[in-house]
Amino acid sequence: MTGPIQVLASGDHFIAPQLFVDALQAAAPEAELDFRTQTTPWPHTPFGPVGNVKEASGTEDELLAALGDAEIALIQMAPFTERVIQASPNLKLIAVARGGPVNVDVAAATRAGIPVTFTPGRNAAAAAEFALGLMLAALRRINTSDAELKKGNWRGDYYAYENAGIELEGTTVGLVGYGAIGSIVARVLRAFGSRVLVADPYTDPAKAQADGVELTGLDDLLRRSSVVSLHARVTPETRHMLNADNLKLLPEGAVLVNSARGELMDYAPLPELLKTGRLGALAVDVYDIEPPPADWPLHQAPNVITTPHLAGATRQTADRAAAITAAQAAAHLRGERPEFLANPEVYAAAEGRAPGPRS
CATH class of the missing domain: 3.40.50.720 (NAD(P)-binding Rossmann-like Domain)
Known part of the structure; x- marks a missing residue:
């Protein structure tokens, strides 16, 4: 029995x-x-x-x-x-x-x-919403102004033209990876009025056209995007797909968001890119080492938002x-x-x- x-x-x-x-x-x-x-x-x-x-x-x-x-x-x-x-x-x-x-x-x-x-x-909606939250926080200095105000500093200088943020409306945003998460991010960005570029060799061009996004190569996306957000899986071909060579293609002051996987980019060149202003801001939820050590260089770099791998939570x-x-x-x-x-x-x-x- x-x-x-x-x-x-x-x-x-x-x-x-x-x-x-x-x-x-x-x-x-x-x-x-x-x-x-x-x-x-x-x-x-x-x-x-x-x-x-x-x-x-x-x-x-x-x-x-x-x-x-x-x-x-x-x-x-x-x-x-x-x-x-x-x-x-x-x-x-x-x-x-x-x-x-x-x-x-x-x-x-x-x-x-x-x-x-x-x-x-399983976490597509959660991860997409979180990525958008990171974008908005980085573009509009939400995290830094909150931290300054709690220390008693009223940062009115953030209203100065050279320090002011940028809007998603009318801004070109590049999405690296266009699966379940990237598709949701694109839909919301289009509702904001963003122009959306997508780099994903596995995306059907007909789907991209129907979704109102432009399919292009990674280098072209990096050259043209004021905001870049990663939504790819880690494979041998995508590991360190963003690196010292192609990050230099970004427009001056671009914002980079990674809430996908730390291995997708080489973190070593990021502190210098932030200090020189090539990167205007960095928002990351994932890391090359998790959790990052206390002496992690990006802890001291300017305009960095860090969260502890919470996108799907x-x-x-x-x-x-x-x-x-x-x-x-x-x-x-x-x-x-x-x-x-x-x-x-x-x-x-x-x-x-x-x-x-x-x-």
């Missing part, structure tokens, strides 16, 4: 395990499930590399103890390393509540026949991530192919239907 299906709900202090439990019970009400739970310390403790994966929270031993004989794992930051996967012969699905399963050794999971799912677009993001993750697991439980697969090769086509791996 077969008992209930063992499920690990591994959350943290952003996506609590109970969110996973409630979401899967709602998505698969007919399934007989027995839940085990784990709470990793993120975000109270920063994520980092664990074993052979990155951006993970908790330890391999803690995860193995929590996992037990579970067949399905609904996770946020848990480190599914090669060691964990090899030590979990009952595991049949790893469903990750993130835009990419960076804390999972997908190659090891594929070798073991375990599908890995992810949640694209909304309650709606947590709820949406749990729901999308649960939907992937519910499809698996029904014997269907999940929609968002990181390793679709684990499914072999058979009579138009994908049988469950490791069955």
Whole structure:
């Protein structure tokens, strides 16, 4: 006699395990499930590399103890390393509540026949809104004037022409990357009255035209944009795509925003570019080292806004991530192919239907 299906709900202090439990019970009400739970310390403790994966929270031993004989794992930051996967012969699905399963050794999971799912677009609205907030703060000196006023300094000189900010209306804004987040940013910018350039080799020109944005190359975008905002994924081809060579193409006084990933740009030349005025302002939510050290050069550079990787931090993001993750697991439980697969090769086509791996 077969008992209930063992499920690990591994959350943290952003996506609590109970969110996973409630979401899967709602998505698969007919399934007989027995839940085990784990709470990793993120975000109270920063994520980092664990074993052979990155951006993970908790330890391999803690995860193995929590996992037990579970067949399905609904996770946020848990480190599914090669060691964990090899030590979990009952595991049949790893469903990750993130835009990419960076804390999972997908190659090891594929070798073991375990599908890995992810949640694209879970934080698109949150990240887009945050990027726009960074733009506005940088363009209009919101953060610096707030800090000065709290110190008792009334910065009326910010009204002087040479110190005044610029408006988004009529300004050319360049977006590097045009996925779910970049598309939302563009839509809002157009409502502000901005001219929007997009550099993304994977964007359909017909879509760009329909959206009212201009598709162009990265160098041309940098030359023409008064504001540049990054919304690309990190790949070997996009790592340090902004660097000392092409940052010099920016117009004098340009504003640069990065709320995507720190690896997209080389941070080393930024302090000098800020001091010389080539960059008028920098607003970043992500870093080459997270968290940045106390002696990080940009802490002392002028006109810099820094936030601690908060772009996706909304309650709606947590709820949406749990729901999308649960939907992937519910499809698996029904014997269907999940929609968002990181390793679709684990499914072999058979009579138009994908049988469950490791069955």
